[in-house]
Amino acid sequence: MKVQGADKPQQGQALSPREEAVRRLKIKGFLDPDGKPMPRRQFFVSLALAWAAFAAALGGALSVIGVFMVPRVDFTKVEVFKVGPPGDFPPDSVDVSFMPAHRVWIVNHDHRIFAIWAYCRHLGCTPNWMPDAKIFKCPCHGSGYTIDGVNFEGPAPSPMWRCEVTVGDDGQIVVNKGQIYAWEKSEWDDPRSFIPA
């Protein structure tokens, strides 16, 4: 049976304040029965383990937030579309009719037909085709590109990307925006990046 105050010293056994403190620390487990404190090394190891556990929990929680922000499925539409037979695109022409739906120009230049993705390599705006000057000009920061999509003025660091073009069974050109050809990776001579004209 638990008696209230059993842990208190009996009357008449007067303890000094220090003895009283040691007695209480023994009850709480901070001192072993011999009155010795936790070894210093054990204290620091426990402290380090506690901080490591806290840091791991915090890092784990932040990682969870980071991973949570990227979904498992990428719902980006892969655009594959027909633009018509190669004969529709005369030499040194830029066809802007697929811009509203697909953001792509069909260009016939230097005996090649290719599809330029209208995505400025500076910060992603849509450049405009200037038929009089025969250049592409970005409205955001003034990047200029020649008819083959090569940057020649403004902040753009590289030529615009080209999309895969193939001739389908019905003789029509098929543009695949899911496959990109970059000049800086020397991909513009890849046979799937253009159609000889």
Next chain:
Amino acid sequence: MLDKLKNTVLDSQIKKSIFRVGIPNTDRKRVLIVLGNVVLHLHPTKVRTSGVKLRYTWCAGGLSFFLFLVLTLTGVLLMFYYRPTVEGAYVDMLDMRSQVPFGIMRELHRWSAHAMVIMVMVHMFRVFMTGSYKPPREFNWCIGVLLLVLTFLLSFTGYLLPWDQLAIWAITVGSNMARATPVFGAGGPFADFLQIGGVPLVHPGDDARFMLIGARELGGTTLLRFYVLHCVGIPLIAAVLMAIHFWRIRKDGGVSGPL
């Protein structure tokens, strides 16, 4: 008779329960009244005359906070009408101006936002020119720089919400900068090192820009993410930092005064 009534009111249980102190007939009790009440506690127990010199402080920090309060109030009101969806955002923004009573609420939010950005910069300018960033106020200056960044981020995220051409292209440009993030941006330095057997770990489908806009290109996911950041995420962080900022002003010796 009147004195008795006054004593009854000032010494009543209700008054004591709110202010915790009886009749404030000593300086100690007057201070305790301020210290023991959360509303009165927001104001310091004493203000130096230099602290209210408008020609010195311009009240720029106070006006910044006032604008933050205006923006919180008008912003919450706008949330009752605004839907952060591709179909809803632009028409809701137009309707808030023409179909809702006090359509000026949207303009108040917009103009206060512009004013807050300016006022926060004016505040920083004043603190710099008066040397108020010097010890013991260095830490509070750093908190203030973080608050300046958060103000810009609030302005940036709010910029997209009208979902008009200006907004979309501005955020296209702004979010494309995240491509250049070191390590975590698909076009940034050191990102190429993170790959396993030729398969890149950081690509346009999972890099820093993707996390920001929720897709490879701007769209409905971007609008929703920016909406949540604008209405909840950033204001919460800013409120915590503002509490620290204001608390430190008093702990560092009050509003700085002329030397």
